[in-house]
Amino acid sequence: GAGVSQSPRYKVAKRGQDVALRCDPISGHVSLFWYQQALGQGPEFLTYFQNEAQLDKSGLPSDRFFAERPEGSVSTLKIQRTQQEDSAVYLCASSFQGAQPQHFGDGTRLSIL
Amino acid sequence: GDSVTQMEGPVTLSEEAFLTINCTYTATGYPSLFWYVQYPGEGLQLLLKATKADDKGSNKGFEATYRKETTSFHLEKGSVQVSDSAVYFCALSEDGYALNFGKGTSLLVTP
Numbered sequence: 573g574a575g576v577s578q579s580p581r582y583k584v585a586k587r588g589q590d591v592a593l594r595c596d597p598i599s600g601h602v603s604l605f606w607y608q609q610a611l612g613q614g615p616e617f618l619t620y621f622q623n624e625a626q627l628d629k630s631g632l633p634s635d636r637f638f639a640e641r642p643e644g645s646v647s648t649l650k651i652q653r654t655q656q657e658d659s660a661v662y663l664c665a666s667s668f669q670g671a672q673p674q675h676f677g678d679g680t681r682l683s684i685l
Numbered sequence: 686g687d688s689v690t691q692m693e694g695p696v697t698l699s700e701e702a703f704l705t706i707n708c709t710y711t712a713t714g715y716p717s718l719f720w721y722v723q724y725p726g727e728g729l730q731l732l733l734k735a736t737k738a739d740d741k742g743s744n745k746g747f748e749a750t751y752r753k754e755t756t757s758f759h760l761e762k763g764s765v766q767v768s769d770s771a772v773y774f775c776a777l778s779e780d781g782y783a784l785n786f787g788k789g790t791s792l793l794v795t796p
Contacts, residue, residue: 576728603782614689614774614786615729628783663729667782672717674784676729 576677597666708775
């Protein structure tokens with residue numbers, strides 16, 4: 573496709589469940605980013621991949637959060653034992669090579685009950 | 686650490702009014718600066734950027750100048766349209782990849 577694709581668009585889970593969020597970046601984009609956007613706030617950086625290598629995961633809030641990009645294309649953000657504070661929109665972005673501009677997907681809105 | 690501060694919204698303007706959305710930043714080095722826009726129901730889009738002091742970014746009638754002496758990157762447009770109604774985010778990147786966003790400013794333009 574032409575843009576960054578994220579799925580699902582909406583996810584509702586019960587507290588304690590595991591969830592997996594998918595990101596399909598723009599074809600040929602080497603760099604991939606995950607951000608978390610709480611209601612009424614700006615996006616906050618979670619993690620960054622260059623190809624399959626995770627170069628920065630300093631923004632992941634806890635060890636319940638895990639991201640992977642095994643073949644350097646599609647990425648999955650996994651959250652284990654979800655908590656209510658994990659409720660947010662999770663944004664994926666990709667860029668041709670590290671440097672800007674970053675192209676954003678429409679996000680996955682995660683609600684933890 | 687790096688941070689971005691934007692004026693709080695919502696901002697409500699009449700069509701054809703002049704727009705300014707203030708943005709100031711703190712950084713240890715020389716970051717690149719960006720404005721992103723999020724239209725209702727859509728994802729974030731890059732509006733404009735500037736990579737060094739005194740650079741002016743411009744797009745779709747919007748402008749912002751990288752002012753190192755005042756650590757600012759204010760967004761301006763001379764005549765807003767209803768279609769400019771959106772949330773605007775100021776952001777910086779010091780390491781060349783991660784973006785550090787402000788909280789966003791909601792703009793509503795009325796006919």
